[in-house]
Amino acid sequence: MDKKAIPIVICGQVDHGKSTLIGRILVETRSLSNGKLLEIKKASADLGKDMELAFLLDQLEEERRQERTIDTTQVFFKTKKRKYCLIDTPGHVELIKNTMTGATQADIALLIVDVGQGVTEQTRRLIALFELLGIEKVLVAVNKMDLAVFDRSRFESVASEVELFFSKSKLKAPLIIPVSAKSGENVLRRSQVLRWHKGPTLLGALDSLECPTQGKDKPLRFPVQDIYRVKKEVLVLGRVASGRLKRGQDVIVLPSGKKTSVAEIRVYAKQKDLAVAGENIGVVLKNSSDIKRGDVLCQVEKAPVPFKRFQGRVFWLCDEPLSRGARMILRCATQELSCEIESIGDRMDPSALEILEKEAASLKLNEMAKIILKTERAFVVEPFGSVEELGRFVLESDGQVCAAGVVITGLE
Amino acid sequence: MSYLSDLENRTIYIVREATSRFKNVGFLWSMGKDSTALLWILRKAFFGAVPFPVIHIDTGFKFPEIYRFRDEYSKKWGLDLVISKNAQALQKGIHPKFGKFECCNLLKTEALKQTIRERGLQALLLAIRRDEHGIRAKERVFSPRSEDFTWNYQDQPPELWDFYKTRLEGEQHIRVHPMLHWTELDVWKYTLAEKIPIVELYLAKKGKRYRSIGCALCCSPVDSRADTIAKIIRELEKTKVAERSGRAQDKEDTYTMQRLRSLGYM
Numbered sequence: 001m002d003k004k005a006i007p008i009v010i011c012g013q014v015d016h017g018k019s020t021l022i023g024r025i026l027v028e029t030r031s032l033s034n035g036k037l038l039e040i041k042k043a044s045a046d047l048g049k050d051m052e053l054a055f056l057l058d059q060l061e062e063e064r065r066q067e068r069t070i071d072t073t074q075v076f077f078k079t080k081k082r083k084y085c086l087i088d089t090p091g092h093v094e095l096i097k098n099t100m101t102g103a104t105q106a107d108i109a110l111l112i113v114d115v116g117q118g119v120t121e122q123t124r125r126l127i128a129l130f131e132l133l134g135i136e137k138v139l140v141a142v143n144k145m146d147l148a149v150f151d152r153s154r155f156e157s158v159a160s161e162v163e164l165f166f167s168k169s170k171l172k173a174p175l176i177i178p179v180s181a182k183s184g185e186n187v188l189r190r191s192q193v194l195r196w197h198k199g200p201t202l203l204g205a206l207d208s209l210e211c212p213t214q215g216k217d218k219p220l221r222f223p224v225q226d227i228y229r230v231k232k233e234v235l236v237l238g239r240v241a242s243g244r245l246k247r248g249q250d251v252i253v254l255p256s257g258k259k260t261s262v263a264e265i266r267v268y269a270k271q272k273d274l275a276v277a278g279e280n281i282g283v284v285l286k287n288s289s290d291i292k293r294g295d296v297l298c299q300v301e302k303a304p305v306p307f308k309r310f311q312g313r314v315f316w317l318c319d320e321p322l323s324r325g326a327r328m329i330l331r332c333a334t335q336e337l338s339c340e341i342e343s344i345g346d347r348m349d350p351s352a353l354e355i356l357e358k359e360a361a362s363l364k365l366n367e368m369a370k371i372i373l374k375t376e377r378a379f380v381v382e383p384f385g386s387v388e389e390l391g392r393f394v395l396e397s398d399g400q401v402c403a404a405g406v407v408i409t410g411l412e
Numbered sequence: 413m414s415y416l417s418d419l420e421n422r423t424i425y426i427v428r429e430a431t432s433r434f435k436n437v438g439f440l441w442s443m444g445k446d447s448t449a450l451l452w453i454l455r456k457a458f459f460g461a462v463p464f465p466v467i468h469i470d471t472g473f474k475f476p477e478i479y480r481f482r483d484e485y486s487k488k489w490g491l492d493l494v495i496s497k498n499a500q501a502l503q504k505g506i507h508p509k510f511g512k513f514e515c516c517n518l519l520k521t522e523a524l525k526q527t528i529r530e531r532g533l534q535a536l537l538l539a540i541r542r543d544e545h546g547i548r549a550k551e552r553v554f555s556p557r558s559e560d561f562t563w564n565y566q567d568q569p570p571e572l573w574d575f576y577k578t579r580l581e582g583e584q585h586i587r588v589h590p591m592l593h594w595t596e597l598d599v600w601k602y603t604l605a606e607k608i609p610i611v612e613l614y615l616a617k618k619g620k621r622y623r624s625i626g627c628a629l630c631c632s633p634v635d636s637r638a639d640t641i642a643k644i645i646r647e648l649e650k651t652k653v654a655e656r657s658g659r660a661q662d663k664e665d666t667y668t669m670q671r672l673r674s675l676g677y678m
Contacts, residue, residue, distance in 0.1 A: 059549065268456040
């Protein structure tokens with residue numbers, strides 16, 4: 001039976017070997033078409049280089065000339081156990097918005113650390129980012145073991161450094177695996193030169209991770225995406241964010257608080273009795289007057305309380321700093337509303353995993369903080385840990401995304 | 413949820429997001445398997461009737477089977493079909509033999525630009541996939557195009573979770589890519605499961621079939637005995653031949669696709 005390809009993001013400091021490791025994985029899992037390696041060889045030779053595995057994903061001419069990944073990309077491979085979608089990301093701090101673009105699509109993160117360099121600023125920043133984005137399944141590949149003559153003590157000293165920084169976050173201690181992307185040791189094949197490593201190979205470790213399932217067992221949340229009129233009938237369109245929606249069920253429309261019930265669930269020409277998390281459906285309600293995009297249909301007995309203030313944690317992505325008192329556009333699920341930054345606390349430099357200020361007047365590019373936001377009206381907001389879709393948000397200004405955020409809690 | 417249903421659901425969310433956020437939407441249909449699968453999903457997403465124009469960029473050099481398929485199904489499915497041609501270039505006698513880059517750019521990209529302008533389209537749905545070409549793999553789901561239609565691939569906006577760029581701020585239009593997450597194999601499995609009609613060129617005749625279809629002069633068939641979709645799926649599960657290996661333009665130069673796409677090509 002076919003299963004969904006599991007999205008896995010690969011991140012690390014520039015030059016720690018991400019693109020090479022991806023190239024290696026594609027080669028070892030035989031995921032490349034004929035001609036692809038030849039094309040890479042030719043493109044490498046044209047630039048006067050030996051074969052660069054990194055060119056498999058670094059497809060832009062500028063990326064190859066400058067030897068750096070500019071933007072995130074995705075590629076598929078499969079092991080004997082399952083299919084994966086590997087998301088490559090750039091390692092330069094100035095391209096973190098592209099790294100973030102890749103990371104928000106992933107269930108698993110693969111963090112790569114050069115054994116010669118150990119944990120760097122970018123490594124620490126990425127640990128903070130995984131924690132923020134709620135990516136709990138993290139694997140660490142300690143790469144370039146070939147350059148460290150496959151030395152156990154050098155691996156162990158980097159591994160303990162990695163563990164130290166993970167222990168400063170809320171993330172669990174990750175599996176840490178020594179590899180050489182360049183020569184392929186311990187990626188798919190067990191390696192003689194790494195006999196001292198008793199743990200799994202990289203792909204073995206990947207296959208052993210369990211993946212999060214969609215929140216079918218959580219309370220119902222159905223953010224309204226659009227209203228569609230088909231033959232005089234009003235269809236409320238949306239995707240079930242969590243839980244289940246049953247025909248005949250009573251629901252409460254938030255933030256208005258009106259109660260109604262589900263008359264029908266439609267998918268194309270068919271009717272359904274039940275829809276679960278992840279399904280896009282059209283709902284006919286007993287009473288759909290005033291309903292609009294941004295409303296959230298909820299289970300009556302476990303309905304959240306709408307808030308006009310909340311505390312969240314954000315990563316700031318704009319050159320222009322965020323100031324206390326600034327007005328922004330907040331997007332959370334399909335809700336979109338204007339908001340004001342009431343306070344900025346625990347300003348943090350994620351590259352050091354250290355708090356710089358308890359209370360701050362502004363937040364600079366690539367910094368993180370806990371902020372309190374006041375919105376123009378009450379809306380549905382929930383802690384990221386309970387319903388992800390209503391617990392994550394972006395802040396925009398002039399149509400540009402300025403921050404990624406997760407909700408800590410709603411505030412009275 | 414089955415894996416095909418998961419893929420389909422993600423696509424439906426994206427296309428509904430496009431129509432919810434933009435007034436003037438268009439969809440590019442090449443009659444190839446990917447855009448036909450997307451068209452199928454659009455019909456499902458909008459309960460039978462596609463609520464925006466379905467545009468065919470017609471170079472005049474397509475296979476006759478493609479034109480027949482277009483005419484048959486646009487009628488059957490009640491589509492608002494728009495045929496987009498760069499009449500001026502065709503009059504001048506533009507032909508792939510004078511250069512494929514020039515030909516693609518004038519007959520496809522320029523024709524598309526004219527239609528986008530004439531119709532005032534704000535969002536254009538295209539069925540490109542990440543796995544078909546490394547340059548396409550770099551795309552966003554909602555990808556802005558500037559005033560002169562260029563794709564600024566060196567500085568794309570962040571696209572976090574499924575918060576897409578749904579506001580035009582000085583950009584000309586947004587390219588929406590609802591099939592980016594599908595693979596070639598996924599599309600065939602879906603086509604089989606849903607019994608979606610396809611252009612017969614994909615099925616093997618006399619030991620040859622087309623794996624990717626477009627202009628008759630620039631596509632060559634591959635060796636194959638796959639004369640049913642089920643056999644195509646079995647063939648693709650084993651093959652090491654690239655999908656677009658039969659496409660001429662990709663071969664000329666490693667960066668041709670990049671140059672074409674930066675100018676507004678699909």
